[in-house]
Amino acid sequence: DVKVTQSSRYLVKRTGEKVFLECVQDMDHENMFWYRQDPGLGLRLIYFSYDVKMKEKGDIPEGYSVSREKKERFSLILESASTNQTSMYLCASRLQGGVSPLHFGNGTRLTVT
Amino acid sequence: GEDVEQSLFLSVREGDSSVINCTYTDSSSTYLYWYKQEPGAGLQLLTYIFSNMDMKQDQRLTVLLNKKDKHLSLRIADTQTGDSAIYFCAVMDTGRRALTFGSGTRLQVQP
Numbered sequence: 001d002v003k004v005t006q007s008s009r010y011l012v013k014r015t016g017e018k019v020f021l022e023c024v025q026d027m028d029h030e031n032m033f034w035y036r037q038d039p040g041l042g043l044r045l046i047y048f049s050y051d052v053k054m055k056e057k058g059d060i061p062e063g064y065s066v067s068r069e070k071k072e073r074f075s076l077i078l079e080s081a082s083t084n085q086t087s088m089y090l091c092a093s094r095l096q097g098g099v100s101p102l103h104f105g106n107g108t109r110l111t112v113t
Numbered sequence: 114g115e116d117v118e119q120s121l122f123l124s125v126r127e128g129d130s131s132v133i134n135c136t137y138t139d140s141s142s143t144y145l146y147w148y149k150q151e152p153g154a155g156l157q158l159l160t161y162i163f164s165n166m167d168m169k170q171d172q173r174l175t176v177l178l179n180k181k182d183k184h185l186s187l188r189i190a191d192t193q194t195g196d197s198a199i200y201f202c203a204v205m206d207t208g209r210r211a212l213t214f215g216s217g218t219r220l221q222v223q224p
Contacts, residue, residue: 004155033211040121042201042216043156048209058211090155099144099163102203102212104155 003027004105006091012111019078021108023091029103030096032074034058034066037088037107049074050096081112115139115206119215126223131189133218135202140183144205146212147176147187151198159187159200189220197222 007022025032030051035043035058045058047066055066063085067075074093078085088109092102116138125131137145143164148156162169162176162185169176175188189196199219203212 031210035214040216042117042119043214045211045213048211050210056209092156097210099161101146101158101161102156104148104157106153106155 004091004093004103006089006105006108008108009106010109010111012113013078013081014113015082017078017081017112019081019110019112021076021078021089021091021110023074023076023093023105024072025074025093025103026072027093027095027103028071029093030071031094032068033092033094033102034064034074034076035090035092036060037090043090046076078110081110083112086110086112115142115204115213117202117204117213117215119200119202119218121216122219122221124221124223125192127192127194129192131192131196131220131222133187133189133200133202133220135185135187135215137183137185137202137204137213139204139206140180141207142204143207145176145178145185146203146205147174148201148203148214149198150201150217156201192220192222194222194224196220 033048049068091105146161147159199217202215
């Protein structure tokens with residue numbers, strides 16, 4: 001069974017702090033994704049990565065960056081957290097190509113005060 | 114880019130059928146998915162359909178795809194209280210190989 005693990009379930013940070021959200025998958029998946037989930041807006045794609053050292057902007061990359069130094073780990077970085085980044089963050093991974101579905105972690109609920 | 118739309122809420126009685134609808138804009142989408150999210154959890158894949166299919170059945174779940182109207186539906190037969198969750202429609206963006214999600218439909222099952 002694929003396991004996608006997000007390091008924190010809940011985080012509370014202050015405005016202006018640098019925040020790291022970590023995600024690890026154990027199935028050697030090439031592709032990894034960060035989404036944020038907000039009520040009524042569904043999931044919106046922030047960044048994704050096709051493979052190690054690769055990264056692509058999603059639909060809402062502003063205020064975020066990512067790092068993929070190892071295949072199993074994909075980190076989301078909030079350079080200077082703001083209150084409008086309070087949200088649920090979901091990490092996902094998939095095998096390259098075809099119908100391979102996304103496998104999701106349980107999410108990190110981030111509150112920025 | 115791709116746009117995926119769903120209604121936000123559906124309420125049914127236990128034992129009835131539920132039908133959750135979704136529309137999308139990109140006619141070149143090749144794979145379409147339904148995910149389920151229970152409270153406090155991530156998203157779990159329920160089923161998927163290729164764009165060259167009209168229908169797919171998997172136990173209590175039936176997926177219907179109308180490519181002409183760009184309309185996807187998920188039917189849950191004999192709906193149970195355990196089916197209460199948020200259901201997301203998602204479409205593969207073939208250019209980016211990423212999924213675009215709808216806003217999610219909250220299904221409430223009344224006993």
